Amino acid sequence: MSDDIEAAFSGTLGAFRLNAAFSAPARGITALFGPSGCGKTSVLRCIAGLQRLEGRCVVAGEVWQDERRFLPTHRRALGYVFQEASLFPHLSVQRNLAFGAPLKAESSTRPIAFDEVVDLLGLDKLLDRSPRNLSGGERQRVAIGRALLSQPRLLLMDEPLSALDAATKAEILPFLERMHERLSLPSIYITHDVSEVERLADHIVLMQAGRVVASGRLADIQSDPTLPLARAPDAAVTLDARIETHDARYGLLTLSVRGGRFLTPAHGGAPGDQRRLRVVAGDVSLARDRPGPSSILNVLEARVETVTAIDDNQNIVVLRLGADGAGDRLLARLTRKSTETLALQADMPVFAQVKGVALAR
Numbered sequence: 001m002s003d004d005i006e007a008a009f010s011g012t013l014g015a016f017r018l019n020a021a022f023s024a025p026a027r028g029i030t031a032l033f034g035p036s037g038c039g040k041t042s043v044l045r046c047i048a049g050l051q052r053l054e055g056r057c058v059v060a061g062e063v064w065q066d067e068r069r070f071l072p073t074h075r076r077a078l079g080y081v082f083q084e085a086s087l088f089p090h091l092s093v094q095r096n097l098a099f100g101a102p103l104k105a106e107s108s109t110r111p112i113a114f115d116e117v118v119d120l121l122g123l124d125k126l127l128d129r130s131p132r133n134l135s136g137g138e139r140q141r142v143a144i145g146r147a148l149l150s151q152p153r154l155l156l157m158d159e160p161l162s163a164l165d166a167a168t169k170a171e172i173l174p175f176l177e178r179m180h181e182r183l184s185l186p187s188i189y190i191t192h193d194v195s196e197v198e199r200l201a202d203h204i205v206l207m208q209a210g211r212v213v214a215s216g217r218l219a220d221i222q223s224d225p226t227l228p229l230a231r232a233p234d235a236a237v238t239l240d241a242r243i244e245t246h247d248a249r250y251g252l253l254t255l256s257v258r259g260g261r262f263l264t265p266a267h268g269g270a271p272g273d274q275r276r277l278r279v280v281a282g283d284v285s286l287a288r289d290r291p292g293p294s295s296i297l298n299v300l301e302a303r304v305e306t307v308t309a310i311d312d313n314q315n316i317v318v319l320r321l322g323a324d325g326a327g328d329r330l331l332a333r334l335t336r337k338s339t340e341t342l343a344l345q346a347d348m349p350v351f352a353q354v355k356g357v358a359l360a361r
Contacts, residue, residue, distance in 0.1 A: 003060060005030070005154065005186065009046040011053035018042050018053065020207065022215040026060040026154075026186045028202035031218075033191060039210040040190045044156050047188065048080055049073040059154050060186075079147030081157040085139035087131040093142050094127040101149045112183065117145045120182060121175050137168040141175060148183070155187040161196065176200055194229070198238045198278055198360045223329040225308035225316045230331060235281040235316065238360050239328050243269045252297075259320065259327015260300040264357045278360040281316065281331035287351045288342055298354040302330065307344050315339045319352055330354075 008021035018039050024030040032040040045051035049064065049072055057065040064071045087096050097114065118124050121141045131139055140160055147155060160176075161169045173196070180187075180200060191197060197204060197218065204221050206213040206228065214227050222229050222237045229235060241255035246268050253266040255275055262277060269275065291299055303325030305318040313336050321327030330352055334344075344350070 003027070004058075005060070005188070006056060006058040007043065007047055009043060009053045009055035009057075011055075013042055013051070013053075016042070016210060018046075018210045020210060020212045021055075022205045022212050024188075024203045024205065024215065027184065029180055029187045029189050029200050030203040030205060031189050031191060031197045031201035032205050032207060033194070033197055033201075034207035034213075036192055038207045040192075040207055041158055042210075043207070044158055044188065044190055047154075048078055048156055049076050062153070077151070077153040079150045079152035079155045081140075081144050081147050081155070081160045083159045083163050085131075085136075085143035087134075087139055087142055087146075089131050091131075092127065093123065093129050093131065093134070096131065096142055097123070097127075097145050097149055099146060102151050111151060112148050112185075114149060117148050120148075120178055121145050135168065136164050137172045140164065140172060144175075144179070148179075148185075152185070155185055157187060157189045159190050159192070161191070161193070173199060194232075194234070198236065199276070219329060223318055223331055225306060225310075225318055230281075230316055230318075231310045233282075235331055235333065236278050237281075237329060237331055239277045239279065241275045241277050243271055243273045243275060245271060257321065257328050259302070259322030259325075262300075262354070262357050263297045264359060266359060276360040278358045279330055279354060280356065281333040283354060283356040284319075284330055284332040285353045285355070286317065286319075286332055286334065286338075286342060286344070287353060288348075290351050291353060294353075296353045296355055298357060300330075300352045300354065302327075302350055302352045304344050304346055304348045304350060305329070306346060307339060309336070312336070317344060319350070321352075323349065325349075 003026050005024045005026050010019045020043050034040055046053055047057055063069055064076050201218050204218045205215045214221055219237055224230055239257045241257045244254040244256050246253050251265055252263050253269055255262050300321055301323045302319040302321050305320050308316050310316050315334050317332040317334055319330045
């Protein structure tokens, strides 16, 4: 049985032409990312069976649509979270959560328990309240909980934070991270906010004008200089890291990634805990020789993988961490003058000076 999600849809929706196909792992969070109007929601609605176009949809070996079969939405084991929470105003939070829960979960899946969802989403103090008395973030957490309690094999989330202000987004993102870490439930998450992708996604599908431009592991798509993310002014890579030590005296974590270690300010953490780092291409400078003492804490050995011009005066340099160049990728955004002064070329050993590292998760 395949452990993937396969989706391929083509057809016309009014004046809009959709011709999109991708495959993603049936685990973790896959982000559908692209500008407004590129077809992200249309793809999600096709996966849910709410929109019928020609195509194919298979989730972990279960065929939801092909040339012979089309399962209606109510027969697809999915949860759907919309931009607006759409709770039943006449029901309490507890009864909203329970609404639509199947009488019996599929025997092949581990049931998601009511108490588990309440704890995961911090809903224990809201159960007796009316949706009318909830904040926007609280309503959306209830909507997510209701979708989880439908015992889905796939969770679909259509820009669940887009209707929230910045402060409420910051409040709800940690709950989504906890959900990602604690539930082995594949999710497809639509957004046009790259910061949400960097915090949540494992896999990304880039869309533009009704087509899939690229699909793959987040770090691989971020560091591909032929794709839009690597060429953007705020280009960055996200790295999965593990805590090695915490220096309480200076408030610094040492985190290991493939091919190197980073120091970053943080309040604490236990050795072995997982973190996600965000390194912006504009915060990385390069040197041919090891730099002397400076205020930059992170200086890592690396090798140049590629040098690509992004306009007449700037280049994006893809690096591989480690003296052997076998580690994770970083990006460095350099002027053409700096690139020529260093005579950068493929497989050249360099030292990457990283001026800033942030914890994305």
